[in-house]
Amino acid sequence: AQSVAQPEDQVNVAEGNPLTVKCTYSVSGNPYLFWYVQYPNRGLQFLLKYITGDNLVKGSYGFEAEFNKSQTSFHLKKPSALVSDSALYFCAVRDGSSNTGKLIFGQGTTLQVKP
């Protein structure tokens, strides 16, 4: 079975500082990992994904994520946070060995960037 854990309900960071939103996963086959962002009263928007290859994945809006197989983690990062980055962030995992597109999400982490 697949599962995702986002250990922090909320992350607070000052504008201009680096940010990290943590994610760990569990999957029996190959992990396909995703980050999505949700703004108030909106649907989820895709940020980036890791399928294979380079452990550092670059995505939209200056975000990047680092895949660490030994720690089963896929933390989201950004070198310099913006107030407009404040939103709800979801990590998600698929079992790459399965034949379905079933995507399992973590509980979400609220990112607050203060001016």
Added chain:
Amino acid sequence: DSGVTQTPKHLITATGQRVTLRCSPRSGDLSVYWYQQSLDQGLQFLIQYYNGEERAKGNILERFSAQQFPDLHSELNLSSLELGDSALYFCASSVGHLTNEKLFFGSGTQLSVL
């Protein structure tokens, strides 16, 4: 705009009633997914359809059912509604059924059961 359309945006109904949520996927997308988002359960995968056929099933209650029609739109039917069914229901679509594809989400239907 993701290209995924969900109607209605808001739905208020009473316990015991039945409702239908509708989703039109992005043009060309063959897969449709339904998710339920609530404060206590988070974002829960309900069901996936690919080109009219059920592809994967998640934590979907027996009171809930879904289908995907030949024109690829999908409907989620919720019956014998309970207070606990109040949630935001999202539909998402993807081009195919491959596991490396990203999902495009609609804006959701906010269901309130009173």
